[in-house]
Amino acid sequence: MPRALIDNRPVEVPHGATILDAARLLHIDIPTLCHLKDFAPFTSCMVCLVKIDGKERLAPACATKVVDGMTIESETPEVRRARRVALELLLSEHAGDCSAPCQHVCPAHMNINEMLRLIAAKEFHRAAEVVKRDIPFPATLGRICPELCEKGCRRADLDGAVSICRLKRFVGDTDLATHHPYLPAKADPTGKRIAIIGAGPTGLSAAWFLALAGHAVDIYDARSHVGGALRSDISPALLPVEILDAETALLPRLGVNFILNKKLSSTTEAHSAEITLPDLQSHYDAILMALGPIDPATLRTFGLETLGKGIKIERDTFRTNLPRVYAAGAIVTPYRYAVRAVADGHAAAKSIDASLRCAEREPAQFSMRLGALPKVELVVLAEQASSEPRTPTVPDRDLTVEQAIKEASRCIQCGCSKGDDCLLRHYSTQYEVNSNHYRGERRPLERINTHPDILYEPGKCISCGRCVAIASRAGELWGLSMTRRGFAVKVLPSLGRSLQAALQKSAPDVIAACPTAALAWRRKI
Amino acid sequence: MECIRRGGLIEVPMGITIHQIVHEIGGGVTPGRTFKAVQIGGPSGGCVPASLAQTPVDYESLAAVGAIMGSGGLVVLDDRDCMVDIARYFLSFTQAESCGKCTFCRVGTKRMLEILTRLTEGKGRPNDLDTLEQLAHDVHSGSLCGLGQTAPNPVLSTLKYFREEYEAHLRGHCPAGKCRALIHYRITDTCNGCTRCAVACPVGAIPFTPYQLHTIDQSKCTKCDVCVQSCPLNCVVVESGPVVAIHEEATA
Numbered sequence: 001m002p003r004a005l006i007d008n009r010p011v012e013v014p015h016g017a018t019i020l021d022a023a024r025l026l027h028i029d030i031p032t033l034c035h036l037k038d039f040a041p042f043t044s045c046m047v048c049l050v051k052i053d054g055k056e057r058l059a060p061a062c063a064t065k066v067v068d069g070m071t072i073e074s075e076t077p078e079v080r081r082a083r084r085v086a087l088e089l090l091l092s093e094h095a096g097d098c099s100a101p102c103q104h105v106c107p108a109h110m111n112i113n114e115m116l117r118l119i120a121a122k123e124f125h126r127a128a129e130v131v132k133r134d135i136p137f138p139a140t141l142g143r144i145c146p147e148l149c150e151k152g153c154r155r156a157d158l159d160g161a162v163s164i165c166r167l168k169r170f171v172g173d174t175d176l177a178t179h180h181p182y183l184p185a186k187a188d189p190t191g192k193r194i195a196i197i198g199a200g201p202t203g204l205s206a207a208w209f210l211a212l213a214g215h216a217v218d219i220y221d222a223r224s225h226v227g228g229a230l231r232s233d234i235s236p237a238l239l240p241v242e243i244l245d246a247e248t249a250l251l252p253r254l255g256v257n258f259i260l261n262k263k264l265s266s267t268t269e270a271h272s273a274e275i276t277l278p279d280l281q282s283h284y285d286a287i288l289m290a291l292g293p294i295d296p297a298t299l300r301t302f303g304l305e306t307l308g309k310g311i312k313i314e315r316d317t318f319r320t321n322l323p324r325v326y327a328a329g330a331i332v333t334p335y336r337y338a339v340r341a342v343a344d345g346h347a348a349a350k351s352i353d354a355s356l357r358c359a360e361r362e363p364a365q366f367s368m369r370l371g372a373l374p375k376v377e378l379v380v381l382a383e384q385a386s387s388e389p390r391t392p393t394v395p396d397r398d399l400t401v402e403q404a405i406k407e408a409s410r411c412i413q414c415g416c417s418k419g420d421d422c423l424l425r426h427y428s429t430q431y432e433v434n435s436n437h438y439r440g441e442r443r444p445l446e447r448i449n450t451h452p453d454i455l456y457e458p459g460k461c462i463s464c465g466r467c468v469a470i471a472s473r474a475g476e477l478w479g480l481s482m483t484r485r486g487f488a489v490k491v492l493p494s495l496g497r498s499l500q501a502a503l504q505k506s507a508p509d510v511i512a513a514c515p516t517a518a519l520a521w522r523r524k525i
Numbered sequence: 526m527e528c529i530r531r532g533g534l535i536e537v538p539m540g541i542t543i544h545q546i547v548h549e550i551g552g553g554v555t556p557g558r559t560f561k562a563v564q565i566g567g568p569s570g571g572c573v574p575a576s577l578a579q580t581p582v583d584y585e586s587l588a589a590v591g592a593i594m595g596s597g598g599l600v601v602l603d604d605r606d607c608m609v610d611i612a613r614y615f616l617s618f619t620q621a622e623s624c625g626k627c628t629f630c631r632v633g634t635k636r637m638l639e640i641l642t643r644l645t646e647g648k649g650r651p652n653d654l655d656t657l658e659q660l661a662h663d664v665h666s667g668s669l670c671g672l673g674q675t676a677p678n679p680v681l682s683t684l685k686y687f688r689e690e691y692e693a694h695l696r697g698h699c700p701a702g703k704c705r706a707l708i709h710y711r712i713t714d715t716c717n718g719c720t721r722c723a724v725a726c727p728v729g730a731i732p733f734t735p736y737q738l739h740t741i742d743q744s745k746c747t748k749c750d751v752c753v754q755s756c757p758l759n760c761v762v763v764e765s766g767p768v769v770a771i772h773e774e775a776t777a
Contacts, residue, residue: 042626043626043627043669044626044627044628045628046627046628046629046667046669047628049667056666057665057666057667057674058666058667060669082663082666082667085629085660085663085667086628086629086667089628089629089632089633089636090628090632092632092636093632437656438632438636438656438660440635440636440639441635441639462628463625463626463631482625484625485623485624485625486620486621486622486623486624486625486631486635487620487623487625487631487632487635488625489624489625489626489631
């Protein structure tokens with residue numbers, strides 16, 4: 001039986017086995033997009049390239065048979081680079097966004113597509129779940145947010161952006177009106193204790209996410225009430241106190257402890273109405289400073305390094321120069337929008353949580369962004385959305401249920417349905433690709449809507465051939481074919497048939513095998 | 526191209542040099558032109574510059590200088606042939622012939638062609654040459670079949686021997702005077718106002734001004750070369766570089 005070395009590890013394989021088979025025996029992960037178990041290799045994606053000693057060109061592991069005495073390297077810089085180039089070339093053809101532009105523009109990166117889809121389906125409670133994954137206080141923010149998301153809405157170029165902000169407020173208000181506002185499930189207690197100084201939007205947001213992660217959270221504030229700038233800087237006509245109270249009241253239900261009327265002091269001797277940093281450092285595993293804007297000279301009296309108008313932090317981790325002390329929000333960089341404070345609090349919470357669990361830093365998830373689209377492509381995307389124009393809104397009058405459903409149905413759902421399930425995105429994240437490297441002509445943006453259950457988006461296809469092979473082996477009468485050639489190659493039902501006729505028995509297998517969202521189930525609630 | 530005086534089908538022993546083929550058998554290039562390079566092996570082949578004309582034509586010697594024998598096609602190039610345009614021309618062929626199965630050839634050759642097209646249109650970007658060269662190596666290394674593996678050859682060999690021509694295109698200048706977007710036609714002041722060019726111009730870009738220096742309206746000129754051919758005094762020249770710069774020179 002042939003013997004080989006992969007990354008200096010010996011392996012013996014049956015005759016006819018490929019380098020990919022051998023690597024899998026050694027639990028070496030070689031990325032593949034077009035390889036399909038128990039099918040002959042198609043060798044199209046070329047993401048599985050490896051280096052064989054003595055050969056000038058790299059070889060596709062899925063199709064190269066192991067020869068006795070072969071020495072193979074699967075993780076050299078040359079190999080990793082080539083795989084990244086293959087991914088970047090595939091992405092340069094790709095006609096699809098991983099997330100909709102509204103989600104990118106939103107500082108909190110809320111999954112707006114999903115919220116709107118659930119509202120349109122009258123699933124308001126599930127919509128609240130989606131919103132609270134990223135925005136803990138939707139009714140509050142829905143009254144003060146400057147609708148940054150709507151500036152990114154693609155529908156704006158057709159007949160007016162979707163009223164995302166008002167719809168989020170609708171979700172928040174509806175949730176509060178149930179008198180059992182949605183509270184996510186908490187993780188198991190970690191035994192770690194965290195002190196947050198400042199009960200404003202940043203601190204409250206960080207408290208929410210840290211408590212959900214299972215940590216014990218105490219929030220300190222010099223004032224006698226909770227809310228910080230949300231209470232003191234915003235007129236009650238705009239943000240009624242009852243709304244802010246009702247939403248912040250969820251925090252104690254998550255186990256968050258408020259310690260009010262306690263001022264942070266820089267002196268070593270603090271009296272009972274004061275706390276000091278050294279004191280907190282000795283009692284807590286981590287401290288988050290979220291007091292809002294403070295004069296840098298004052299900050300320095302605490303021993304903190306400053307930068308510009310605020311505390312100097314390590315950008316990715318939110319750490320200050322003091323051990324176990326983090327900072328986020330306007331105390332770092334003054335800004336205008338509460339939603340940014342909320343987003344900052346969330347990001348700081350993630351960093352603190354990761355460091356307390358000693359978790360390794362994961363690479364930032366890759367996101368494909370097409371940018372602005374020509375009108376003709378927007379019309380294609382909007383085909384299945386409601387064609388109603390934007391619902392006119394009145395500042396003091398809430399949306400009715402009918403209005404909310406009607407407006408939410410206008411969303412053209414330009415984000416991808418397989419955002420978390422896509423193999424191409426998974427490897428693009430792993431190999432830290434730059435999708436702008438090879439910008440040029442891409443596939444046309446297209447949605448084939450003829451099948452009741454399946455959405456076919458040829459623009460997202462990577463020509464891997466899996467669907468063609470599966471349909472063929474299943475004995476489909478028509479099946480799918482690779483049509484045309486070269487850059488214009490396109491998978492279509494054979495001989496002009498409909499997708500339904502082409503996939504009469506193998507649709508579930510084909511959809512499960514598609515490595516992107518080219519062939520995917522329609523999103524149904 | 527097509528500048529060799531005696532072209533055709535020849536049968537010669539292996540080991541004959543490029544110089545012998547071009548000059549002794551082919552009779553050299555058209556008088557007034559300079560022999561620049563030969564392209565051997567067509568779209569899968571590479572170019573060999575005139576400076577290496579002593580290279581014998583055999584498999585190993587050609588491979589050593591970055592060319593291939595291929596099917597034995599040999600194109601003679603002179604100073605009016607643009608090497609960037611030659612590379613673009615051959616790549617447009619291989620790109621159209623790509624079957625589309627493997628990523629590096631399907632997308633890689635398309636991207637290379639886009640870069641080359643941009644260069645010939647004077648729209649090159651600063652890192653285009655590095656991207657082009659690296660992509661050429663990647664396409665060669667990662668393609669499934671001979672088409673993708675050899676499509677980058679004209680690009681790599683012209684980059685190797687004529688890189689300064691590529692760099693000139695980045696600056697908006699086509700030294701061979703070939704790339705239409707980068708050249709303009711100009712009537713020099715040896716013109717005697719005979720009006721033949723004005724009559725011959727198919728798009729009316731040269732106003733009829735008898736006995737006076739004729740001028741070409743650049744906004745109408747299609748660079749068809751008819752004025753050059755009609756002028757009895759050879760006073761129409763092809764120049765390269767941004768037109769704006771030329772005018773600035775004239776008024777300085």
